[in-house]
């Protein structure tokens with residue numbers, strides 16, 4: 001990671017899960033107005049992203065499942081960069097948390113899978129928020145936090161979507177995202193008066209049909225089921241999250257605090 005702060009006159013935003021389906025679009029959009037500290041585990045992917053997007057992006061290689069590493073990395077970033085925003089977007093959407101394996105089913109899911117989900121998806125964001133908030137309060141600066149939640153923080157997946165399938169959206173996921181939304185409100189409540197706003201975006205169905213990853217979907221029948229269930233008969237694309245993301249990081253959202261903005265095509269209204 002670079003320590004050359006002279007390149008970063010721009011205000012900085014930390015984006016976790018930077019190399020993923022959403023993260024790529026988030027970093028590209030935010031790099032137009034900010035310097036982005038792009039955090040993920042895979043250094044090769046991070047460096048490719050920096051090559052593509054240029055000097056407005058600094059890679060930060062960090063495994064958020066290692067909570068001490070998460071804390072040390074964020075403390076370093078807060079010391080070295082003029083950070084004004086934090087986007088908690090990372091989540092391990094793989095077998096370790098019960099995705100893409102029959103063992104993620106309600107009757108089989110293991111405590112390890114649940115703890116892995118909670119650790120990387122709720123405790124790690126809390127650790128990053130703590131380091132972010134403490135550093136800002138020390139220098140009497142203000143900041144904005146955006147947590148990326150999910151429709152499954154507030155509704156359960158419909159079993160009909162998974163008929164004939166052996167893999168599911170596991171219970172560990174919604175439990176963790178519900179905790180992340182609670183954390184959003186708690187931080188808004190306790191740090192709002194210090195000028196630190198905390199909000200969430202709850203995306204609906206945004207199946208990754210573009211890139212190879214543990215989370216990619218090529219199952220057309222499943223995609224059709226998702227579309228049929230949604231109010232607008234569509235699934236989303238990450239560019240449709242950018243409006244809410246930019247708003248929550250901007251001063252136009254000065255009076256928005258503790259809010260969860262649903263960007264789900266209407267999924268959660270029925």
Ligand SMILES: NC(=O)c1ccc[n+]([C@@H]2O[C@H](COP(=O)([O-])OP(=O)(O)OC[C@H]3O[C@@H](n4cnc5c(N)ncnc54)[C@H](OP(=O)(O)O)[C@@H]3O)[C@@H](O)[C@H]2O)c1
Pocket residue numbers: 016017018019020021022023039040041042045062063064065066088089090091092093120148149150151202203204205206207208213214215
């Ligand atoms: N796609 C959807 O339909 C959807 C819907 C609602 C909500 N969401 C939420 O939106 C966020 C992004 O989803 P996505 O579809 O972009 O997922 P994705 O493509 O699987 O990307 C996940 C990102 O998180 C990083 N990551 C995973 N585990 C990590 C760890 N332990 N430490 C550090 N980084 C880690 C991954 O990077 P490396 O593997 O390179 O480290 C990757 O950059 C997630 O919070 C997800 O729950 C997604």
